Amino acid sequence: MTPVQIAEAAVGAVLFALCLAGYIHTSGQLKHADVPAPDDGAAVKRFKKKKTRKKLFFAGVIISVWFLIGFVITFFSGRKGGLVIAFEMFSKRVDVFGVSVAQTTLISLAVCGIIAVLCVLFRVLCVPRFNDRPTGLQNAVEICVEAMDKMVVGVVGEKTGAALSPYMFSLALYMIGCAAVELFGLRAPTSDLTCTFAMGLLTFLLINIFGFKTLGFGGRLKSMGGAVPAMRPMMIPLKIVSDVAVPVSLACRLFGNMLGGMIVMELLKGALGGYASGIPGVAGLYFNLFHPLIQAYIFITLSLTFIAEALEPVEESAKPKKVKKSA
Amino acid sequence: MAAAVCMLVALGAGFGMCYATSKAVEAAARQPEAASKIQTILLLGCALAESTAIYAFVVALILSTKA
Numbered sequence: 001m002t003p004v005q006i007a008e009a010a011v012g013a014v015l016f017a018l019c020l021a022g023y024i025h026t027s028g029q030l031k032h033a034d035v036p037a038p039d040d041g042a043a044v045k046r047f048k049k050k051k052t053r054k055k056l057f058f059a060g061v062i063i064s065v066w067f068l069i070g071f072v073i074t075f076f077s078g079r080k081g082g083l084v085i086a087f088e089m090f091s092k093r094v095d096v097f098g099v100s101v102a103q104t105t106l107i108s109l110a111v112c113g114i115i116a117v118l119c120v121l122f123r124v125l126c127v128p129r130f131n132d133r134p135t136g137l138q139n140a141v142e143i144c145v146e147a148m149d150k151m152v153v154g155v156v157g158e159k160t161g162a163a164l165s166p167y168m169f170s171l172a173l174y175m176i177g178c179a180a181v182e183l184f185g186l187r188a189p190t191s192d193l194t195c196t197f198a199m200g201l202l203t204f205l206l207i208n209i210f211g212f213k214t215l216g217f218g219g220r221l222k223s224m225g226g227a228v229p230a231m232r233p234m235m236i237p238l239k240i241v242s243d244v245a246v247p248v249s250l251a252c253r254l255f256g257n258m259l260g261g262m263i264v265m266e267l268l269k270g271a272l273g274g275y276a277s278g279i280p281g282v283a284g285l286y287f288n289l290f291h292p293l294i295q296a297y298i299f300i301t302l303s304l305t306f307i308a309e310a311l312e313p314v315e316e317s318a319k320p321k322k323v324k325k326s327a
Numbered sequence: 328m329a330a331a332v333c334m335l336v337a338l339g340a341g342f343g344m345c346y347a348t349s350k351a352v353e354a355a356a357r358q359p360e361a362a363s364k365i366q367t368i369l370l371l372g373c374a375l376a377e378s379t380a381i382y383a384f385v386v387a388l389i390l391s392t393k394a
Binding site: 249252253255256257259294297298301302305 | 367370371374377378381382384385388
């Protein structure tokens, strides 16, 4: 123990003791004091002052406890704060029965399992109790499902929407579940390029399946070529290239966002060193819950937009309108 | 160094998002009843504008981990 460390610990302990004593003292005073009559200005002022002092002491207790915990962790683990960048582009691999599997794959399977178990429990325990007049949990679930239905049907129409809405909802659940895993110190599967690319490919498949299903083979080719028949041989290859770019861009967008959030969190943890208790949890609420929610929304909206684009039949413009010459 | 140059793309994305947001605010102020629709379109547009920055970020990461 160096003298600096001893001084730090002493300051922390003294601060903690002072704040705790002050808090107990003021709260004892407050307990015995009567609430003053509202017309007695001076007494009200004194009462309010005491309340503020109590709050200040409470904050002091929390800060000093945080400091002491950080000190103990730093002392025993020897971690030092500073600019530490410790992240891997791709996740670690583990051996499962002799097969090398990425860690994130296992985590994503676990997330799927947890979501499936929760869904089965929900179906068995909660759904039979639902009735026409929704209360509590039923309200929340109905709001979520109806919002998703409205969004999907609004973009792709009634017929396709009925098939797509459950898929999109489970996709959103999966993405949020994956991101929430990071709060427990594991690596989020969505910050692995393979996972996001798989999701992009699923969107690509959906685009083509629904496109061919609703328009037919010839119709889809026509709609890819655009309105002008003469331009079609040139336009179709271009359209194919831009269609292939869709899953790549979706995958890279999600991957970059999730990895960016992870790196910010790692930097924060690295910078705080041993004092990284409490604060990263609060920051994680934004980077691991709110931000993935927005990203899931964007992923779903973009997928729906692309699917809706593939559904639209082409407008035949066989007779080009004659432009009236202005006199 | 190359990675740092890559991140200059973020400048463009920032300007793009700033422009889109300012226009959306103008539109929402002019027609408050269309605010929810404008918000949806704005989110979509921001995501698309942001994606260039994200691509640059991914490329920068690849460059910095390879070198």
